[in-house]
Amino acid sequence: MKDVFAFDRYGFLGFMGPILVTGATGTVGGSVVRQLREAGEEVRALTRDPSSARLPAGVEVVGGSFLEPSSLVAALRGVTRVHLVSMEGDGPAIVEVLARAGVERLTHLGHNDPSKPDDDPLESWHRVFRRAIESSGMAWTHLFPGEFMGNTREWVPSIRAEGVVRAPFGDWTSAMVHEDDVAAIVVRALLEDGHEGRTYQPTGPEPVRRRDAVRLIGEAIGRPVRFEELTPEQAREHWRGTYPPEVVEWFLEMGRDPDGQAWVSPDVADVLGRPGLTFERWAHDHAADFS
Ligand SMILES: NC(=O)c1ccc[n+]([C@@H]2O[C@H](COP(=O)([O-])OP(=O)(O)OC[C@H]3O[C@@H](n4cnc5c(N)ncnc54)[C@H](OP(=O)(O)O)[C@@H]3O)[C@@H](O)[C@H]2O)c1
Missing domain, CATH: 3.90.25.10 (UDP-galactose 4-epimerase, domain 1)
Known part of the structure; x- marks a missing residue:
């Protein structure tokens, strides 16, 4: 069995606890769940509908919705690492719930198109979310992939x-990009040091x-x-x-x-040490x- 105690980024011996994966029933999130389980990690999966979610055996399934940030509190109990997918809701409120719950490390799967003006509705929603993450005090890693x-x-x-x-x-x-490659970078950033404050743009x-x-x-x-x-x-x-x-x-x-x-990004090869x-x-x- 994998050790549940490890040195955290401050050098203290701490209880690592489960990793919360949001979007766990989705394209990349499903692969993140599978790869974390293969790495021997304890995984908690968030879904709006636990009764219909199909997740691998051994994964703890919890209910919650981004549209109601307080519904995430129970899912965050004992969690210091989260994979967060930006889908909908009030981004800063979601980030605040995570930070208050004691989350230390966060991978964020979202979208970024710098060519779009600030008044583009979809783009500005993502920008607000992104800035809230960057100023949250959590160790974040952004992933803005190409088309899946x-x-x-x-x-x-x-x-x-x-x-x-x-x-x-x-x-x-x-x-x-193959979803498994995006997920593999997420898993590296959740489990290894050195990805904090980095933005990856994985493509095929x-x-x-x-x-x-x-x-x-x-x-x-x-x-x-x-x-x-x-x-x-x-x-x-x-x-x-x-x-x-x-x-x-x-x-x-x-x-x-x-x-x-x-455009072909170098990020998959750089992080994973193999071609996409x-x-x-x-x-x-x-x-x-x-x-
Ligand atoms: N698709 C692409 O080509 C592409 C490219 C670049 C970036 N992205 C980004 O990747 C992310 C995922 O996009 P996707 O299209 O691949 O979706 P997806 O991850 O396949 O599916 C959406 C996931 O989000 C969860 N979800 C939706 N609304 C939620 C809510 N209110 N509360 C909690 N969970 C919720 C769903 O879970 P339940 O249904 O189980 O609740 C589902 O697991 C997005 O941020 C997108 O901008 C996508």
Whole structure:
């Protein structure tokens, strides 16, 4: 069994306690939970609905919502390390609850687009959250990844039903990142010293065109998948009801610059000491979802 006592960052022998993982049912959070368990850590998982959350055996599941920061207090009992996903709610109030509960180390998964003006509603919400974390006194590590490979799971229904993907901008290029790589950096930052005050922007190891991602999923499942390119107007219709209108417009705005997400960050290789996982690998890891 792993030692529960360890020297903390002040050099005292302390009780490490469980690590609270928020967003534990989500794309990156699920992988953080799994990797922490593999590392022998005690994990407490936050979800709004403990009765329907499916989490690995041995994980303590607790209820709570960012929309009600006081509901996080019980989940934080005995916790000094937290993985925090910014999803919704009053960021500074959430951060205050964490700091008051005695959290010392925090990994923060969020979003940052410095090119956006301060009055952009989504961007300013993330900025306020981020600044609250930085001035909280907790040892923080930000993660602002590129697009997740897991977003392509949006294509599961049409690939399963018709062997087709309908989307705009087939030549759009993105250095999508495997969620396991983002999670692996989170785990390092929670368990090792040296990541405090750092901001990581993990991406995948290479840019991938949309239409090539579709082809690679076809290869992984052993049957061809067709790509049908939509015009922006058709895409608006296609995504209506799936995403809020402002998110659809954001997707379409991004699509106007085919290389806008193509930048490859050195962070996965620098932190993990190996190249990032490829989309080909992701497609094989998730082939069963598309079959
Ligand atoms: N998707 C991308 O390509 C991408 C790229 C860069 C950055 N990001 C950032 O990554 C983060 C995660 O995004 P995602 O789209 O991948 O989502 P996700 O982590 O797959 O799912 C959202 C998670 O947040 C939890 N959650 C939602 N509302 C909550 C609330 N009110 N209280 C407590 N927990 C709540 C959900 O838990 P329950 O449902 O179990 O309560 C779920 O586990 C976001 O901050 C996003 O900006 C995403």
